[in-house]
Amino acid sequence: MHRRTILRASGVALVGGLAGCGGSESTDTPTPAETDAGTLVEMNDGLNFEPAEVTVSVGDTVTWETVGSVAHSVTAYEDELPEDATYFASGGFDSESAARDNYPAEGSVGADETYENTFETAGEFPYFCIPHESGMKGTVVVE
Numbered sequence: 001m002h003r004r005t006i007l008r009a010s011g012v013a014l015v016g017g018l019a020g021c022g023g024s025e026s027t028d029t030p031t032p033a034e035t036d037a038g039t040l041v042e043m044n045d046g047l048n049f050e051p052a053e054v055t056v057s058v059g060d061t062v063t064w065e066t067v068g069s070v071a072h073s074v075t076a077y078e079d080e081l082p083e084d085a086t087y088f089a090s091g092g093f094d095s096e097s098a099a100r101d102n103y104p105a106e107g108s109v110g111a112d113e114t115y116e117n118t119f120e121t122a123g124e125f126p127y128f129c130i131p132h133e134s135g136m137k138g139t140v141v142v143e
């Protein structure tokens, strides 16, 4: 009888200690993964880049992901890139003509696949999707 009383008393003390810990623990909780997720552009079955325009900083990486079942490409308009900018296209081509000539054998981004590019030059980078060029275009603005 006497012993049970003692246990209960220490139990109460323990709860108080945990409550204190809980307070400081929430301060240490890491911020959501968004911090390092970078910029994501979805390519969907509606044949859109979503969002169609994104703004990033020099040195940032943009990731494109095909979220539907239709395959796409990410292909820069070579003539519209800033001077000194590195050409980019899914498939790793170094020119727009090479990207066009080799699609879809190379450069196709299928369901759940991704393509990413890091932008090292400021300016506007217009791009398009080869099989859906009539309506599927986007721009990366690098500041």
Ligand SMILES: [Cu+2]
Binding pocket: 043, 047, 071, 072, 073, 129, 130, 131, 132, 136
């Ligand atoms: Cu497309």
